Amino acid sequence: MAIDDTQAQSETGAYELQRPGRFREFWSYFSENRGAVAGLIVFLSFILIAIFADFIAPYSPTDQFRGNLLQPPFWQDGGSTKFLLGTDAVGRDMLSRLIHGARFSFFIGLIVVSLSLLGGVTIGLVAGFVGGWVEVMIMRLMDVILAFPSLLLALVMVAILGPSLINAMLAIAIVLQPQYVRLTRAAVLAELPKDYVTSARMVGSGTLRLMFITVLPNCLAPIIVQAALSFSTAILDAAALGFLGLGAQPPKPEWGTMLSEAREFILRAWWVVTLPGLAILITVLSINLMGDGLRDALDPKLKRS
Amino acid sequence: MALLDVNNLTVEFKTSQGQFRAVDSIDISVDANDVLAIVGESGSGKSVSMLAVMGLLPWTATVTADQMLFNGIDLTTLTAKQRRNIVGKDMSMIFQEPMSSLNPCFTVGFQLREALKAHLPLSRSARKIRAIELLEMVGIPEPLKRLSAFPHQLSGGMNQRVMIAMAIACKPKLLIADEPTTALDVTIQAQILELLLELNQQHDMALVLITHDMGVVAETAARVSVQYAGQKVEEQSVEDLFAAPRHPYTHALLAALPERATGKLLPSIPGVVPGQFDRPTGCLFSPRCQFADARCLADAPLASPDDSTSVRCHYPLSNSASVA
Amino acid sequence: MAETLLKAENINRYYSVRTGFFGKKATVRALSSTSFKLQAGKTLAVVGESGCGKSTLARVISMIEPPGQGSFTLDGTTIKADEPASQLIRSSVQLVFQDPYGSLNPRQKISQILCEPLVINKPELNAAQREEQARQMLQLVGLRAEHYDRYPHMFSGGQRQRIAIARALMLKPKLLVLDEPVSALDLSIQSQILNLLVELQEKLNLTYLFISHDLSVVKHMADDILVMYLGRVVESGGVAEIFNDAQHPYTQALLSATPIADPLLEKNRIQLQGELPSPLSPPSGCAFNPRCPVVQEKCKVESPELRLSGTHSVSCHFPQGD
Numbered sequence: 001m002a003i004d005d006t007q008a009q010s011e012t013g014a015y016e017l018q019r020p021g022r023f024r025e026f027w028s029y030f031s032e033n034r035g036a037v038a039g040l041i042v043f044l045s046f047i048l049i050a051i052f053a054d055f056i057a058p059y060s061p062t063d064q065f066r067g068n069l070l071q072p073p074f075w076q077d078g079g080s081t082k083f084l085l086g087t088d089a090v091g092r093d094m095l096s097r098l099i100h101g102a103r104f105s106f107f108i109g110l111i112v113v114s115l116s117l118l119g120g121v122t123i124g125l126v127a128g129f130v131g132g133w134v135e136v137m138i139m140r141l142m143d144v145i146l147a148f149p150s151l152l153l154a155l156v157m158v159a160i161l162g163p164s165l166i167n168a169m170l171a172i173a174i175v176l177q178p179q180y181v182r183l184t185r186a187a188v189l190a191e192l193p194k195d196y197v198t199s200a201r202m203v204g205s206g207t208l209r210l211m212f213i214t215v216l217p218n219c220l221a222p223i224i225v226q227a228a229l230s231f232s233t234a235i236l237d238a239a240a241l242g243f244l245g246l247g248a249q250p251p252k253p254e255w256g257t258m259l260s261e262a263r264e265f266i267l268r269a270w271w272v273v274t275l276p277g278l279a280i281l282i283t284v285l286s287i288n289l290m291g292d293g294l295r296d297a298l299d300p301k302l303k304r305s
Numbered sequence: 306m307a308l309l310d311v312n313n314l315t316v317e318f319k320t321s322q323g324q325f326r327a328v329d330s331i332d333i334s335v336d337a338n339d340v341l342a343i344v345g346e347s348g349s350g351k352s353v354s355m356l357a358v359m360g361l362l363p364w365t366a367t368v369t370a371d372q373m374l375f376n377g378i379d380l381t382t383l384t385a386k387q388r389r390n391i392v393g394k395d396m397s398m399i400f401q402e403p404m405s406s407l408n409p410c411f412t413v414g415f416q417l418r419e420a421l422k423a424h425l426p427l428s429r430s431a432r433k434i435r436a437i438e439l440l441e442m443v444g445i446p447e448p449l450k451r452l453s454a455f456p457h458q459l460s461g462g463m464n465q466r467v468m469i470a471m472a473i474a475c476k477p478k479l480l481i482a483d484e485p486t487t488a489l490d491v492t493i494q495a496q497i498l499e500l501l502l503e504l505n506q507q508h509d510m511a512l513v514l515i516t517h518d519m520g521v522v523a524e525t526a527a528r529v530s531v532q533y534a535g536q537k538v539e540e541q542s543v544e545d546l547f548a549a550p551r552h553p554y555t556h557a558l559l560a561a562l563p564e565r566a567t568g569k570l571l572p573s574i575p576g577v578v579p580g581q582f583d584r585p586t587g588c589l590f591s592p593r594c595q596f597a598d599a600r601c602l603a604d605a606p607l608a609s610p611d612d613s614t615s616v617r618c619h620y621p622l623s624n625s626a627s628v629a
Numbered sequence: 630m631a632e633t634l635l636k637a638e639n640i641n642r643y644y645s646v647r648t649g650f651f652g653k654k655a656t657v658r659a660l661s662s663t664s665f666k667l668q669a670g671k672t673l674a675v676v677g678e679s680g681c682g683k684s685t686l687a688r689v690i691s692m693i694e695p696p697g698q699g700s701f702t703l704d705g706t707t708i709k710a711d712e713p714a715s716q717l718i719r720s721s722v723q724l725v726f727q728d729p730y731g732s733l734n735p736r737q738k739i740s741q742i743l744c745e746p747l748v749i750n751k752p753e754l755n756a757a758q759r760e761e762q763a764r765q766m767l768q769l770v771g772l773r774a775e776h777y778d779r780y781p782h783m784f785s786g787g788q789r790q791r792i793a794i795a796r797a798l799m800l801k802p803k804l805l806v807l808d809e810p811v812s813a814l815d816l817s818i819q820s821q822i823l824n825l826l827v828e829l830q831e832k833l834n835l836t837y838l839f840i841s842h843d844l845s846v847v848k849h850m851a852d853d854i855l856v857m858y859l860g861r862v863v864e865s866g867g868v869a870e871i872f873n874d875a876q877h878p879y880t881q882a883l884l885s886a887t888p889i890a891d892p893l894l895e896k897n898r899i900q901l902q903g904e905l906p907s908p909l910s911p912p913s914g915c916a917f918n919p920r921c922p923v924v925q926e927k928c929k930v931e932s933p934e935l936r937l938s939g940t941h942s943v944s945c946h947f948p949q950g951d
Contacts, residue, residue: 195727203720
């Protein structure tokens with residue numbers, strides 16, 4: 001073998017030892033941001049609560065304890081450790097309802113993000129690859145959707161489709177879609193002129209292969225960040241629709257719906273209003289903090305900005 | 306006394322995997338009117354060492370030196386403000402990418418006048434006259450018209466001329482050129498190098514040329530300092546270095562030049578420059594050196610000045626050894 | 630006499646660009662009537678400064694872009710402006726890029742990078758056969774077997790360029806277009822890659838179209854040279870003829886401007902005035918006339934043709950023989 005193998009060997013040497021793996025590098029950036037780590041912990045416990053709601057919750061969320069209407073949390077006068085966070089106007093255990101509400105919120109976030117992600121990324125890829133009038137049409141349509149206040153548009157859609165949790169999720173997914181389209185298209189346009197794409201063309205990759213196998217994996221970083229952030233937007237929007245009576249319908253323990261049911265007790269029983277609101281706040285905040293950390297770790301262009 | 310006298314300069318960067326030594330006990334000495342070339346591959350610390358002298362490194366860097374004298378002033382004890390009075394006035398620097406070294410939002414004239422305003426007590430009109438004079442000096446045709454041009458309206462070679470004009474605006478005693486022609490075409494490179502040498506001779510300005518191009522070194526420099534993995538491995542006058550390199554690295558580097566090739570295969574240096582995690586214990590070049598023995602692998606050689614040259618090697622090649 | 634692998638005839642490539650938002654459409658003549666021949670197993674180097682059209686030539690020959698006009702014949706098949714070439718022809722030319730950091734997909738393992746050309750072009754092979762070929766290629770370019778499952782970011786610039794060369798060779802091309810393959814590499818790595826290219830050429834009987842701006846590399850690698858200026862060939866001939874007997878004033882200036890690593894060499898440098906004119910508005914007559922040190926009236930009016938002068942072809946009205 002004329003080409004010196006020993007040369008190539010010493011050329012590698014310990015080269016790969018010094019380069020930490022992808023995940024370790026990601027974690028070192030991510031863990032630098034303490035808020036992100038805190039957000040991740042809260043978010044993980046949120047997911048665990050959502051999954052194991054049936055086992056964690058002391059009661060069923062719809063069980064009514066007629067003898068304990070509007071009982072305050074246990075640390076207040078009149079509260080008892082039987083209902084740790086008190087009960088609502090029809091005697092349902094607040095803690096159980098909040099725990100089951102986490103399941104709804106998680107479900108909403110997951111479905112909405114998957115829908116808008118799949119649709120948005122595909123449309124964005126098409127816009128970036130095809131170009132020409134197709135791209136112009138897609139992007140103008142997205143601009144139109146973006147021009148409406150998102151909640152208002154979702155409201156209109158729910159009003160047309162009829163109020164239910166599924167329709168609310170559909171509406172929110174459509175409203176969130178343009179962000180993915182724009183993001184994906186921008187990332188695709190940035191990747192297309194790179195040499196490795198030309199190289200893939202040289203060996204004869206078809207358009208579909210170029211789109212999904214060559215280019216898409218390299219566009220994922222900003223999309224993942226956006227997915228995390230829109231998870232919280234979805235939860236927030238669904239809660240708002242629920243509050244307006246257009247999302248999940250009572251007696252489902254959705255946090256927004258719980259808020260709207262408890263409106264009239266705002267002065268008499270603070271816990272029925274405050275606790276669902278707090279649950280929304282903590283969840284959304286933790287996801288946003290985590291999203292910021294993801295952005296730091298995945299998207300070097302946006303770092304420290 | 307030397308214009309710039311740096312002893313035992315070490316620069317360390319804080320990274321997530323610990324301290325990284327980019328520059329390792331380097332001595333630099335530049336006389337007035339000298340042309341010193343610092344040669345090395347990427348990662349040899351050639352740019353970092355000069356940025357350290359200029360005080361332009363980010364906060365993650367720790368700079369230590371036994372002595373860092375410029376024009377009799379100790380650079381290590383200066384306050385930031387005192388340093389700003391020297392940097393850009395008596396000592397200035399030009400960079401590799403002329404396109405990104407100029408601010409794209411402002412006209413060439415504005416940036417040039419800005420440089421003058423910072424250091425010289427000139428009136429508005431005097432600054433403009435001086436700016437035109439400077440552009441003329443660096444060989445830009447129609448200087449008055451060019452003053453109102455934005456950097457993107459000029460070519461790379463023109464922008465590099467503007468950068469040089471800004472660097473020499475206050476008649477510096479020392480100009481550090483960091484790969485000034487790497488981004489330019491050869492015919493433009495020839496023009497820029499000619500200009501730099503002309504300024505060096507006519508305006509009594511010492512020149513430090515950081516480059517990786519041996520051809521540029523041979524045609525411009527008077528003295529050459531070769532760096533490898535953060536260390537200075539050899540310093541000689543340019544004629545002696547090309548005729549009889551003392552360090553095996555320099556020897557191998559010169560032999561690898563295609564223009565010195567005798568056969569179809571070039572004599573090449575195996576391996577790569579050591580990085581942060583695979584620094585050898587002994588001589589840094591030992592894993593790639595064809596002459597290395599047990600001593601080289603165990604002990605790091607010290608820089609040994611022997612008459613006119615200094616070599617960091619246990620077994621420097623004798624003067625009579627010629628380049629294969 | 631070696632057979633002619635590639636014969637290009639009057640290749641043109643124009644781009645139309647819009648200057649400004651409301652600006653008129655303008656034409657950039659990136660490549661004008663370029664003709665040359667390339668013998669099998671030889672290396673033809675294309676030299677010139679930025680904007681001279683050498684990268685456009687690389688893209689046309691490697692069939693990333695069709696020629697605007699004209700045609701070229703590759704191994705008996707003619708590729709014209711309006712006829713898309715078949716994938717079989719396409720795979721007989723491969724391109725190695727300048728920047729080894731951009732030319733490898735960062736999300737693919739080396740195994741995928743090497744096998745992808747086979748997956749697409751040779752569906753008859755099964756996974757084991759593909760892997761065998763890829764591993765052989767890895768060894769051929771001087772990398773080790775355990776590199777097979779790694780990602781590109783774990784490699785240095787020189788190693789990445791080896792991988793890029795390996796990928797280009799997976800389809801057993803006849804012609805390899807090398808677009809500045811060593812100019813992003815350090816000097817000590819550059820010689821390793823140049824040696825690899827020389828060895829591969831001997832072993833696989835490859836033909837190279839070697840694009841470079843570095844004349845000392847070109848002198849070492851090339852058999853024939855094409856000197857380009859502003860989209861046109863100004864001089865072409867064997868490497869010895871060009872380096873010893875350059876006749877076009879631009880070639881002479883280019884040679885004299887190239888720094889030689891010998892401080893004792895006294896050089897008679899021809900300083901070119903000014904810079905490359907904008908390709909949007911090339912000068913009339915000979916494209917080089919505004920910078921030419923020996924320009925005459927005729928040069929400003931009439932564009933010279935490439936014709937034989939002494940040992941090789943020059944496109945100049947007044948070739949500067951010694």
